[in-house]
Amino acid sequence: xxxxxxxxxxxxxxxxxxxxxxxxxxxxxxxxxxxxxxxxxxxxxxxxxxxxxxxxxxxxxxxxxxxxxxxxxxxxxxxxxxxxxxxxxxxxxxxxxxxxxxxxxxxxxxxxxxxxxxxxxxxxxxxxxxxxxxxxxxxxxxxxxxxxxxxxxxxxxxxxxxxxxxxxxxxxxxxxxxxxxxxxxxxxxxxxxxxxxxxxxxxxxxxxxxxxxxxxxxxxxxxxxxxxxxxxxxxxxxxxxxxxxxxxxxxxxxxxxxxxxxxxxxxxxxxxxxxxxxxxxxxxxxxxxxxxxxxxxxxxxxxxxxxxxxxxxxxxxxxxxxxxxxxxxxxxxxxxxxxxxxxxxxxxxxxxxxxxxxxxxxxxxxxxxxxxxxxxxxxxxxxxxxxxxxxxxxxxxxxxxxxxxxxxxxxxxxxxxxxxxxxxxxxxxxxxxxxxxxxxxxxxxxxxxxxxxxxxxxxxxxxxxxxxxxxxxxxxxxxxxxxxxxxxxxxxxxxxxxxxxxxxxxxxxxxxxxxxxxxxxxxxxxxxxxxxxxxxxxxxxxxxxxxxxxxxxxxxxxx
Amino acid sequence: xxxxxxxxxxxxxxxxxxxxxxxxxxxxxxxxxxxxxxxxxxxxxxxxxxxxxxxxxxxxxxxxxxxxxxxxxxxxxxxxxxxxxxxxxxxxxxxxxxxxxxxxxxxxxxxxxxxxxxxxxxxxxxxxxxxxxxxxxxxxxxxxxxxxxxxxxxxxxxxxxxxxxxxxxxxxxxxxxxxxxxxxxxxxxxxxxxxxxxxxxxxxxxxxxxxxxxxxxxxxxxxxxxxxxxxxxxxxxxxxxxxxxxxxxxxxxxxxxxxxxxxxxxxxxxxxxxxxxxxxxxxxxxxxxxxxxxxxxxxxxxxxxxxxxxxxxxxxxxxxx
Numbered sequence: 061x062x063x064x065x066x067x068x069x070x071x072x073x074x075x076x077x078x079x080x081x082x083x084x085x086x087x088x089x090x091x092x093x094x095x096x097x098x099x100x101x102x103x104x105x106x107x108x109x110x111x112x113x114x115x116x117x118x119x120x121x122x123x124x125x126x127x128x129x130x131x132x133x134x135x136x137x138x139x140x141x142x143x144x145x146x147x148x149x150x151x152x153x154x155x156x157x158x159x160x161x162x163x164x165x166x167x168x169x170x171x172x173x174x175x176x177x178x179x180x181x182x183x184x185x186x187x188x189x190x191x192x193x194x195x196x197x198x199x200x201x202x203x204x205x206x207x208x209x210x211x212x213x214x215x216x217x218x219x220x221x222x223x224x225x226x227x228x229x230x231x232x233x234x235x236x237x238x239x240x241x242x243x244x245x246x247x248x249x250x251x252x253x254x255x256x257x258x259x260x261x262x263x264x265x266x267x268x269x270x271x272x273x274x275x276x277x278x279x280x281x282x283x284x285x286x287x288x289x290x291x292x293x294x295x296x297x298x299x300x301x302x303x304x305x306x307x308x309x310x311x312x313x314x315x316x317x318x319x320x321x322x323x324x325x326x327x328x329x330x331x332x333x334x335x336x337x338x339x340x341x342x343x344x345x346x347x348x349x350x351x352x353x354x355x356x357x358x359x360x361x362x363x364x365x366x367x368x369x370x371x372x373x374x375x376x377x378x379x380x381x382x383x384x385x386x387x388x389x390x391x392x393x394x395x396x397x398x399x400x401x402x403x404x405x406x407x408x409x410x411x412x413x414x415x416x417x418x419x420x421x422x423x424x425x426x427x428x429x430x431x432x433x434x435x436x437x438x439x440x441x442x443x444x445x446x447x448x449x450x451x452x453x454x455x456x457x458x459x460x461x462x463x464x465x466x467x468x469x470x471x472x473x474x475x476x477x478x479x480x481x482x483x484x485x486x487x488x489x490x491x492x493x494x495x496x497x498x499x500x501x502x503x504x505x506x507x508x509x510x511x512x513x514x515x516x517x518x519x520x521x522x523x524x525x526x527x528x529x530x531x532x533x534x535x536x537x538x539x540x541x542x543x544x545x546x547x548x549x550x551x552x553x554x555x556x557x558x559x560x561x562x563x564x565x566x567x568x569x570x571x572x573x574x575x576x577x578x579x580x581x582x583x584x585x586x587x588x589x590x591x592x593x594x595x596x597x598x599x600x601x602x603x604x605x606x607x608x609x610x611x612x613x614x615x616x617x618x619x
Numbered sequence: 620x621x622x623x624x625x626x627x628x629x630x631x632x633x634x635x636x637x638x639x640x641x642x643x644x645x646x647x648x649x650x651x652x653x654x655x656x657x658x659x660x661x662x663x664x665x666x667x668x669x670x671x672x673x674x675x676x677x678x679x680x681x682x683x684x685x686x687x688x689x690x691x692x693x694x695x696x697x698x699x700x701x702x703x704x705x706x707x708x709x710x711x712x713x714x715x716x717x718x719x720x721x722x723x724x725x726x727x728x729x730x731x732x733x734x735x736x737x738x739x740x741x742x743x744x745x746x747x748x749x750x751x752x753x754x755x756x757x758x759x760x761x762x763x764x765x766x767x768x769x770x771x772x773x774x775x776x777x778x779x780x781x782x783x784x785x786x787x788x789x790x791x792x793x794x795x796x797x798x799x800x801x802x803x804x805x806x807x808x809x810x811x812x813x814x815x816x817x818x819x820x821x822x823x824x825x826x827x828x829x830x831x832x833x834x835x836x837x838x839x840x841x842x843x844x845x846x847x848x849x850x851x852x853x854x855x856x857x858x859x860x861x862x863x864x865x866x867x868x869x870x871x872x873x874x875x876x877x878x879x880x881x882x883x884x885x886x887x888x889x890x891x892x893x894x895x896x897x898x899x900x901x902x903x904x905x906x907x908x909x910x911x912x913x914x915x916x917x918x919x920x921x922x923x924x925x926x927x928x929x930x931x932x933x934x935x936x937x938x939x940x
Contacts, residue, residue: 117721118713118728288714297716307717312623323622325770325921326862 064095064103064483065476073471074216075485076137087138087534090250095135097247100481106244107134107478113243119236121291131527132237133477134245137488137509141536144505146218150402151208151494152501153392158206158225158379159496160395163199165378166192176394177387184462185384186432187226187377189340191347197366201271201498202373205264205335207231207491207508210402212473219470220402221489222385225376227337230508231260231493232295235302237530238506253535255505260493261302263504264335267497268303272332273366279332281305282322284313286338286354289609296337310338315358318365333369334359340374342608354608382431382465383409406468410461419466420454426466427518428453439519443469472518475529477511487512490531505533624718625774626922627711632762632778634698634708635727639755640786641667642701645691646748647810651801666793667691692747693738701751702734708758720765723758730754770861773854777876777917780854784847785910787811791834791844792903795827804830816840831899832892844906848884851913852877858921876916883909 070081077088084092095103114120114129121130139147164171165182172179182188207228209221238257241248265281272279285296287309300307306322314321314328321328338355341348346357362368378384386407389400408415408426419426428440440453457464474485492507509529512518648664664687694700698707709731712724733754737747759779766772794807804825808817811834820837821829837843855877862873883906895902 115732116729117725118716288710293713294716300717306621306624308621309623312621325620325622325625325774325858 064098064100064478064481065092066482068476068483069485071471071474071485072214073485073487074212074214074473076212076216076473076475076488087140087252090252091136091138091248093250094245094248095483100478103134103478104481107132110134110240110244113240114236119232119294121294130233130236131513132233132240133486133511133527133529134241135476135478135483136241136245136248136530136532137475137490138532138534139490140534143218144533146401147210147490147492147507148503148505150218150220150400151206151492151503153396153398153401154208154220154223154388155203155206155225155494155496155501157388157392157395158223159200159203161391162202162373162376162379163196164395166194166375167196167199171391171394174394176390177384181381181383181387182378185378185381187340187375187381189348189375189377191360192364192373192375195364197273197363198271198369198373201369201371201496202376203379204267204271204371204496206372206494206496208402208494210490210492211405211470212490213405213470216473218402218490219405220385220388221405222382223380223388224491225379226372227339228491228493229292229295229337230491230510231504232292232298233528234493234504234506234508234531235260235298237528241530249532252532255533255535257504257506260495260504261299263495263502264299265303265305267495267502268333268335268369268371270497270499271369271371273369275366276332279369280330281333281335282308282331284308284310284334284336284338286310286342286609290337292337299335310352310354310356313356313359315356315362318358318362319367320356320359320362331368333371335371340377343370343374352608377432380432382407382429383411383462386465405470408466410457410464410466415466416457416461420457423450423454423466425469427469428457428464428466431463431465441469441518444518469518475509475511477513477527477529479513479515484515486515487518488529506531507533620718620770620774622922624715624771626918627715628718628771628774629778629917629922631708631711631715632775633782634704634711635755635758636779636782637699637786638701638704638708638751639759640783641691641699641704642748642751642755643812644786644790644810645688645701646745646752647806649688649744651806664691666789688744692744695734701748702738705730705734705751705754715771718771720761722765723761726754726758726761730758770858773857773861774921776854777851777858780847780851781910781913783842784844784851785907787834787842787844787847788903788906788910791831792900792907794830807831808833811840811842813837813840813842828892828896831895835895836887836890836892845884845887848880848887848909852880852884855880855917862921872916873920875920876913879909879913879916 068078068081070078077085077092079085110132111129114132115127118127119130120127161171165188169179171177172182203225205228207224207230209224210218211221213219234257268281269279272281281303282305283296283300283303285293285307287293290296296307308322308331312322313331314323320331320334322331336343342352343355344357344359345352345355347360348355359368359370360374363370363374385404386409389404392398392400408419410416410419419428422442424442424445426442428442430438440449442450445453472487472489475488476483477486479486488509488511490507490509493504495502495504509531511527511529513527644667668687668691690697690700692701695702695706697703705727709727712719712727716724733750737750740746762772762775766775790807790810794803794810802825804827805814808814808825808830813833816837816839817825817830817833820833820839833840833843835844838845840846859873859877887906
């Protein structure tokens, strides 16, 4: 049988399976052994079965209106217990520091007075929302869900690429990838103890209940989705289903007297915690974008009155700002009095004169990023850019130094990936997901490994040929594979009596008239012309709604 | 249960049933009629065309049978064609993924993916319609066997029962027309999917009275109008009970739909076959109205959306006045 790993090339990057030609790292031995028994055709057939399953189950993302299965490479990415320790301690440290930073920014602003971070940095961020200044009801639990993007540099050390503490997406793929790989490549695990990822929904629900407003003993949690046209819609349904809570859209919610209700078949039921999967700007048309069709007017006031918890909190975007990112090591030292466990990538601030001069001189060796970009938008990789792109980047930086950072180009670590009928190294990153219940931060042992499928590609993105891998975190000998979660007992939900209005329902709804009545059509349908007036549901905004629904997500790009 | 989800489940039930019924009707009548003889002047086809809002449409009026089949079966743009109903069912299911078992969703999604490839294989309408019937049967079976028979399931069941009653009533009203070598009443019973039960019950000879009695009043055949209304009434009673356990919105009347259906069902229940023929057209239009009113009542009492939020200071363009 032809060796899948024949002519496997080695470059500058750290390869996670091989420490040198033919030298396999111990963690990967069982995977490598399992692959030796398979031909490329076998692997291809298994990958096809998996793709088919994803398509049938609707585990897809929408690209240009076409649903595609999320490309998953069968070869898992393995992190040893030793290596994981850094992530497991480093990510919570970062989350705790950013929590303190956010509470401070929207509160007293001590860090500005002490001169660690300039106030200008925060107030010029497009994600700084004065609407939530002074709201401290959610301090310590503003970042319930976070996805800190990590990469491994040329020496195999984890470094933070960016923080995502608004609406990080991708956890559904962590759960689905594990299931898919265990179904089609079950032999690869060998006798290794792989830590379970299945407890995530339970942990998330427990955390969401824990951060509910203080005066609620049995909180109702809902997941708020932009709608079916959002590319992460599958993830929203999965989380709601696995947590056993309702998946609501903005039109299901209603705010009255600073309390939030959801419309049900039996009237209006109170809601206490919203895990929202849409951006701040669309959440509350009363406070932000007036034209938002996705949110519900009044949510912010309900949160301000401590009747509602919004997870993640509004205004978290300032901590995601890539210019703030450059200050995070200082932020950790300032609030926690600790040294950062996870290092940043070396970054240059374009506002700093010396940094700017250096960066403009060495533009062709650096990576230029917009500070508020996501999904790989606007990133210029100096070594791969032509002269005109570089001069445009230079121009853009000079026009708006606050809008850009420059980073050293890192050769991201590689993992073997099936390309055609051969294994080839491809660059990967890692998004570990962390859940914060206000007291402690729990890191899901696993995370989303994204892989850039084109050769040498450093930007990892679904629309640019990105795929993913199952991520195995190995258990240390004394470590449990999964820990039991304690959930509060859930009492049956209680409704309060809605306000009374005149009974305007015709008791029998009998319609008069002779002869046959045309077929009734569903109001929710967008297909085609109907016999009688096309019944459009009152809040169906058509194209505009689709467009808004499509925008909401914190996409994942790496470079 | 969220109103939006209840509504989607209700429509899911209706759309799957519509696809199933339309497929069976077309499959039956396509076989019976010699090629070319059936066109828009045939009553049953006419009724289908009417209900799709195509009467008077130049595209369809006087169209050849091939074109008509394309419109009634394969047209993905119309929610009343076989393909269109399945697409609509899948769209509804997609919006309530968290309320549906994975198996049911997967079934509808696989069907949706299969629509295009199946239509393109050129196996002809019969193969396609058989396939649709199978897929609908799988969906219905999974719904009954895998899904918990909770509030959501009852909404789905109400939608299914109302749609099935509606289709059967339409069929009876249009059935008295030429069907070539086969008696029209046999075609009616076959299109309801009940030829074999009918033969067992009434023997091989078929007449108008027994055929209509079977389609309307049979107590054992699950597609008779009586059985459909009984099923709808039972599910509506469950929904009413589920609603009354919680504190209700006084603006809604959860028993209105059950009253409408129950009244008509009782009228049908205590009728004999001989009484049918005297006033059939009137009875059928009454039944049709019952289905339509029940739909309105269900929508009003369970799916009602709240009053629109309007802004005092915003003009109709959504900008500050």
